[in-house]
Amino acid sequence: MSGGAIERIDRFARGIIPLGLSLILVIVSALPFYMPGYGPIAPNIAIMAVFYWTIYRPDLFPVAAAFAVGLWQDALVGTPLGLYALLMVLAHTVVATQRRFFQGKSFPVVWWAFAMVAAGAALALWLATMALNLVYVDPSPAVFQFLLTAAAFPFLTWVFARTHHATLRTG
Amino acid sequence: VKLRTGRTIRLAIPFRVLTQRFALLFLIVAGIGLMLAGRNDTALVEQLRSAAVDTVAPIMDALSRPAATVAEGVANARELINLRSENTRLARQIEGLVAWRATAQRLSQENALLEALLNHVPDPGMDFVTARVIADSGGVFVRALLVNAGAQQGVIRGNAVLSGNGLAGRITGVGDRASRVLLITDLNSRIPVLIESTRDRAILAGDNSAKPRLVFLPPNASIQPGDRVVTSGHGGLFPPGIPVGIVEAAEPGDVRVRPFVDLDRLEHVRILGFRRADRLAGEPASEDAK
Numbered sequence: 001m002s003g004g005a006i007e008r009i010d011r012f013a014r015g016i017i018p019l020g021l022s023l024i025l026v027i028v029s030a031l032p033f034y035m036p037g038y039g040p041i042a043p044n045i046a047i048m049a050v051f052y053w054t055i056y057r058p059d060l061f062p063v064a065a066a067f068a069v070g071l072w073q074d075a076l077v078g079t080p081l082g083l084y085a086l087l088m089v090l091a092h093t094v095v096a097t098q099r100r101f102f103q104g105k106s107f108p109v110v111w112w113a114f115a116m117v118a119a120g121a122a123l124a125l126w127l128a129t130m131a132l133n134l135v136y137v138d139p140s141p142a143v144f145q146f147l148l149t150a151a152a153f154p155f156l157t158w159v160f161a162r163t164h165h166a167t168l169r170t171g
Numbered sequence: 172v173k174l175r176t177g178r179t180i181r182l183a184i185p186f187r188v189l190t191q192r193f194a195l196l197f198l199i200v201a202g203i204g205l206m207l208a209g210r211n212d213t214a215l216v217e218q219l220r221s222a223a224v225d226t227v228a229p230i231m232d233a234l235s236r237p238a239a240t241v242a243e244g245v246a247n248a249r250e251l252i253n254l255r256s257e258n259t260r261l262a263r264q265i266e267g268l269v270a271w272r273a274t275a276q277r278l279s280q281e282n283a284l285l286e287a288l289l290n291h292v293p294d295p296g297m298d299f300v301t302a303r304v305i306a307d308s309g310g311v312f313v314r315a316l317l318v319n320a321g322a323q324q325g326v327i328r329g330n331a332v333l334s335g336n337g338l339a340g341r342i343t344g345v346g347d348r349a350s351r352v353l354l355i356t357d358l359n360s361r362i363p364v365l366i367e368s369t370r371d372r373a374i375l376a377g378d379n380s381a382k383p384r385l386v387f388l389p390p391n392a393s394i395q396p397g398d399r400v401v402t403s404g405h406g407g408l409f410p411p412g413i414p415v416g417i418v419e420a421a422e423p424g425d426v427r428v429r430p431f432v433d434l435d436r437l438e439h440v441r442i443l444g445f446r447r448a449d450r451l452a453g454e455p456a457s458e459d460a461k
Contacts, residue, residue: 027227027230027231027234028234030231030306030307030317031231031234031235031305031306031307032235032239032304032305032306032307032316032437032438038307038435040310040311040312040313040314040379041311042307062191062194063191063194063195063198064194064198067198067201067202070202071205072223074220075219075220075223075224076223076224076227076306076317077310077313077315078220078310078313078315078351078353079310079312079313080206080209080210081205081206081208081209081216081219081220082201082202082203082204082205082206082208082209083202083206085198085201085202085205086199086202086203086206089195089198089199089202090199093195122311125311125312126311126312129311129312129358132206132210133358133359135358135378137312137358137378137379138378138379138380141311141312141379142311142312145311
């Protein structure tokens with residue numbers, strides 16, 4: 001095989017890491033832990049993935065990737081198909097327009113910004129659920145999930161950053 | 172050459188922006204379209220979903236095993252601590268159950284005798300498959316599970332899903348190797364039930380809380396906390412008489428049922444294959460699972 005082909009395969013393999021890792025983590029987040037009350041409020045890994053890659057590798061994480069991660073979450077979790085997909089597209093758009101703001105900012109600032117985005121997503125999810133089912137729904141699970149998601153953000157960011165630096169440093 | 176590349180870039184940038192805008196618009200429309208399609212044509216969307224679940228079912232199956240092992244370990248440790256008190260409790264329970272067994276044997280004989288007298292048509296036979304829970308829905312507003320049995324094991328949409336001592340939910344989506352279970356606590360779950368002692372009919376409606384509500388009760392129904400709730404079999408979806416739960420609070424307009432099944436800790440479930448008496452063997456069960 002010529003060197004060019006290997007390089008192309010290598011570049012392709014590196015290119016799908018952000019999306020691939022995100023899809024795998026969504027599977028992990030759906031695994032049963034048999035803890036009372038944990039399932040519904042398990043941290044929303046999809047939004048963390050979209051947030052991280054949109055800021056740090058937008059070239060490898062276009063809006064279609066955000067859509068794919070959301071659709072994947074819909075399929076596995078059982079939310080109306082398209083709901084998370086739409087939320088992730090909106091989150092991607094919001095983050096992408098604010099990308100310059102994040103450049104070179106300290107982690108607490110990024111964390112705080114993430115909390116804002118996650119809160120917006122939780123609110124939108126709650127409103128959409130009520131609109132789709134035409135009933136009032138208790139918002140407290142969404143609040144707890146938001147808190148867990150915000151709390152888990154540093155850890156997941158560490159996972160993403162490690163993967164990012166281990167495999168995509170050259171890019 | 173420099174000029175040309177300059178012009179290409181000048182042309183390429185608006186083009187890229189345009190395609191990006193178009194992609195964004197397209198994806199938003201696709202998302203909304205999928206949601207609307209899901210509301211109107213659930214079967215198609217369920218198929219898409221099942222295809223996705225089928226592809227990851229083997230991975231989830233493998234990954235959920237260690238989680239189950241850890242959970243089992245914790246449960247074992249807890250059991251060891253409570254061994255003595257558990258033992259005395261069980262011994263006391265057995266005393267009571269021996270008496271019940273005698274009663275049950277007498278009643279079952281009497282029942283057989285009376286059925287023979289009346290030429291009673293027996294309920295159709297039921298078979299079941301046992302499946303393991305491979306995914307807990309991470310949805311904030313969804314109460315659902317994935318289990319590792321699907322069409323290959325004979326699971327049909329609408330089948331009742333039981334755990335040891337009662338109804339857990341029903342099958343809403345079937346893939347080849349995995350199916351989705353909508354728990355009785357989910358917002359969209361509606362199960363025809365009756366109060367065992369009074370035979371009052373009602374619908375058990377989930378609202379995402381741990382205790383689903385009883386709705387459409389007859390106005391004169393007298394419901395007491397502690398009444399047992401079982402499936403009524405109306406609508407032909409479920410076999411009648413599956414234990415569901417116990418009435419916990421019975422204020423007018425808000426009757427809550429505590430399910431027998433601990434829905435937080437489901438590891439294995441039984442999927443009940445059930446055919447209505449008026450259906451021929453081999454005919455698919457009711458498609459309309461709602």
